[in-house]
Amino acid sequence: MIRRLPEILTIWVPLLLSAAHLIAFTLWTIWISFTPSTLVPVTGWVGLRNYSSVAASRNWQIAFDNLLLFGSAFVLLSLATGLILAILLDQRIRGENVLRSIFLYPLAVSFVVTGTVWSWLLNPGLGIQKLVHDLGWTSFRFDWLIDRDMAIWTIVIAAIWQSSGFAMALFLAGLRSVDADLIKAAQIDGAGPVRMYRRVILPTLWPITITVIVIQLQFAISTFDLVRALTNGGPGIATQLPALVVYDLMFQRSLLGRGAAAAVLMLLILLAVLLPYAAWRYLQRRRAIHA
Amino acid sequence: MRDRSFASSRILIYLIVSLVAAAWLAPLAVVVLNSLRTNEEIAQGSMIGWPQHLAWSNYAAAWSGFCVAETCAGIRPYMLNSALVTIPATIFSTLLGAVAGYAISLWRFRGDSWIYGIVTLGIFLPQQMRLLPWTIVLRDTGLMNTLTGLVLIHTIQGLSFTVLFCRNYYVAIPQELIRAARIDGAGFFRIFWRIILPLSPPILVVTVIWQFTHIWNEFLYGVTFTTGQQQPVTAALIALSAAVADIPQHGVQSAAVMIAALPTLLIYLIGGKYFVRGLTAGAVK
Numbered sequence: 001m002i003r004r005l006p007e008i009l010t011i012w013v014p015l016l017l018s019a020a021h022l023i024a025f026t027l028w029t030i031w032i033s034f035t036p037s038t039l040v041p042v043t044g045w046v047g048l049r050n051y052s053s054v055a056a057s058r059n060w061q062i063a064f065d066n067l068l069l070f071g072s073a074f075v076l077l078s079l080a081t082g083l084i085l086a087i088l089l090d091q092r093i094r095g096e097n098v099l100r101s102i103f104l105y106p107l108a109v110s111f112v113v114t115g116t117v118w119s120w121l122l123n124p125g126l127g128i129q130k131l132v133h134d135l136g137w138t139s140f141r142f143d144w145l146i147d148r149d150m151a152i153w154t155i156v157i158a159a160i161w162q163s164s165g166f167a168m169a170l171f172l173a174g175l176r177s178v179d180a181d182l183i184k185a186a187q188i189d190g191a192g193p194v195r196m197y198r199r200v201i202l203p204t205l206w207p208i209t210i211t212v213i214v215i216q217l218q219f220a221i222s223t224f225d226l227v228r229a230l231t232n233g234g235p236g237i238a239t240q241l242p243a244l245v246v247y248d249l250m251f252q253r254s255l256l257g258r259g260a261a262a263a264v265l266m267l268l269i270l271l272a273v274l275l276p277y278a279a280w281r282y283l284q285r286r287r288a289i290h291a
Numbered sequence: 292m293r294d295r296s297f298a299s300s301r302i303l304i305y306l307i308v309s310l311v312a313a314a315w316l317a318p319l320a321v322v323v324l325n326s327l328r329t330n331e332e333i334a335q336g337s338m339i340g341w342p343q344h345l346a347w348s349n350y351a352a353a354w355s356g357f358c359v360a361e362t363c364a365g366i367r368p369y370m371l372n373s374a375l376v377t378i379p380a381t382i383f384s385t386l387l388g389a390v391a392g393y394a395i396s397l398w399r400f401r402g403d404s405w406i407y408g409i410v411t412l413g414i415f416l417p418q419q420m421r422l423l424p425w426t427i428v429l430r431d432t433g434l435m436n437t438l439t440g441l442v443l444i445h446t447i448q449g450l451s452f453t454v455l456f457c458r459n460y461y462v463a464i465p466q467e468l469i470r471a472a473r474i475d476g477a478g479f480f481r482i483f484w485r486i487i488l489p490l491s492p493p494i495l496v497v498t499v500i501w502q503f504t505h506i507w508n509e510f511l512y513g514v515t516f517t518t519g520q521q522q523p524v525t526a527a528l529i530a531l532s533a534a535v536a537d538i539p540q541h542g543v544q545s546a547a548v549m550i551a552a553l554p555t556l557l558i559y560l561i562g563g564k565y566f567v568r569g570l571t572a573g574a575v576k
Contacts, residue, residue, distance in 0.1 A: 108558070117322055
C-alpha cells in the first residue's frame with residue numbers, strides 16, 4: 001500500500017479535485033442563491049426570493065427574450081451555413097483544404113477579438129455604413145449596432161462568423177462517412193444529385209445535426225465575452241444576455257444572492273437542452289445494442 | 292447540353308465558396324490593413340481601406356507604448372501574463388489528464404467510471420456556476436489577483452477536457468499490452484513512461500493545442516479575478532477599448548488586436564489538423 005502511494009496520489013488527487021470542485025461549487029452556488037447575501041456571502045434562508053426578484057427584473061426579462069431570439073437565430077443560421085458549406089466542399093472541389101481552413105480559423109480567435117473587430121465593422125460611423133457613404137451612396141443605412149431593436153442581430157452575425165465553421169466540420173465528416181453502397185444503389189436507381197442529397201444523404205446526417213444544435217445552444221446560453229466586446233449589452237440594455245446579468249449582479253451591484261440565483265437559472269436553461277439530449281443519446285445507444 | 296449545365300454548376304459552386312471565403316477573411320483583412328494605417332487616416336475615412344503608407348509604428352506603440360489604466364507599457368505586460376498563465380496551465384492539465392486518462396482506461400480501479408463521469412460533466416457546467424466559489428477560494432488562499440490563481444483554475448477545470456481526450460485515446464490500446472508489462476514486473480509509472488507516452492504524441496498535440504487556445508482566449512475569469520497589471524491580454528483589450536473610447540486610436544488598437552490574436556492563429560496555422568480533431572473529439576462526447 002505504502003509502495004503504491006505515489007501512483008494512488010497522482011491518479012486520485014487531480015481527479016478528486018476536479019470532481020469535488022464541480023459538485024461542491026455547484027451546490028455552493030445553489031446554496032448562496034437561497035441566502036440574503038449581498039456584498040459578502042452570509043448564512044440565512046430567504047427561500048425563492050432571489051429567484052423571484054431576478055425573474056421580475058427588466059434586466060433578466062430582456063436577457064431571456066434576447067437569449068430565445070439569439071439562440072434560435074444563431075443556431076438555425078449557423079446550421080444552415082455550415083450544412084451548405086459542407087455540401088459545397090463535398091463536391092470534390094479544388095482547394096478544399098484551404099477553404100476549410102478559412103471557414104474554421106475564427107474558432108482559433110478569442111471572442112474578445114471577434115467582438116472588437118465586428119464592433120468596428122458594424123459601427124455606422126466607422127465600418128461598412130461609412131465605407132458605403134464614402135463611396136457615394138449616402139442614404140445607405142446599416143446601423144444595427146446602435147439600433148435598440150436590431151442590435152441583437154449584430155451578435156448573431158458575429159457568432160455565425162465565429163462558429164459556422166464548426167458545424168461545417170462536423171457535417172463534412174458526416175457526409176464523408178455516408179455508406180458508399182447506399183450512394184451507389186441510389187445512382188443505379190437513376191437519382192440525380194438533388195434527389196440524392198434530399199432522399200439518401202441528408203437523412204443520415206440528422207444525428208450529427210442534433211449534436212451540432214446542442215453544442216451551439218450550449219454556446220449561445222453561456223455567451224458572455226462576445227457581447228461584452230461587441231455591444232457591452234447596449235445600446236442601453238438592449239443586448240443583455242443571462243451571462244451578463246449574472247456578472248452584473250455579482251460583481252457590479254454586489255448582489256451575490258441574486259447573482260447566484262441568475263447563475264442557477266442559466267444552469268436550468270442549459271439542463272432543459274442537455275437532459276433531453278442525454279436521454280436521446282441513451283436511447284440511441286440502447287437501440288444500437290439491441291439492433 | 293449535360294456538360295454545359297455541369298460546367299455552369301461547377302462555376303456556381305466555386306463562385307459561392309469564394310464569396311463566402313472572402314466574407315470570412317474580410318474581418319482579418321480589415322484588422323491587418325488597419326494595423327498599418329495611422330489613426331488620423333482611419334479617422335478621415337472608414338475602418339475599411341487600403342493603407343496610404345505602411346504605419347509600422349502602430350505595432351511598436353501597441354507592443355510597448357500606449358496606456359491602459361494609467362500604465363503606459365503597451366500590451367507587452369499583458370501578453371506576458373497570458374503566457375505565464377497559459378503555458379503552465381496547459382502543461383499541468385495535459386500531463387495530469389494523460390496520467391488520469393491512462394489510469395481510467397487501462398489500469399482500471401474501483402470507482403473509475405464514476406469519477407470519469409463526474410469529471411467530464413465539467414465540460415457542460417457553465418463558468419457562471421463557479422464564479423462565486425472560485426472568488427471565495429481565491430480570496431481565502433490569498434491567490435486573488437495573482438497569475439498563480441488563474442493557473443490553478445485553468446488546470447483544475449481543464450482536466451475535464453484533457454481526461455476526456457486522453458481516456459478516449461488510450462481506451463483503444465489493448466489491455467494485453469499492460470498485462471504483459473505487469474507480468475514483467477513493470478509498475479504504474481514505468482508502463483506509462485515506457486509504453487503509453489511513446490504512443491501518445493497524437494493525442495498530446497490535440498490536447499495541448501486545445502488547452503492552449505482555450506486558456507489563451509479565456510476572458511471571464513481573467514477579468515473577474517485579476518485587475519490592472521495582472522490581467523491577461525483578453526481583459527486588457529477590453530480595458531484598452533474603454534480607455535481610448537474618447538479619442539479612438541484604431542490603428543494602434545488594430546495592431547494590439549493582431550498581436551493578441553497571433554499566438555492562437557499561428558498555432559492554428561501550424562497544427563490546424565489537430566485543432567479540428569480536438570473540436571470534433573469534444574463534440575462526440
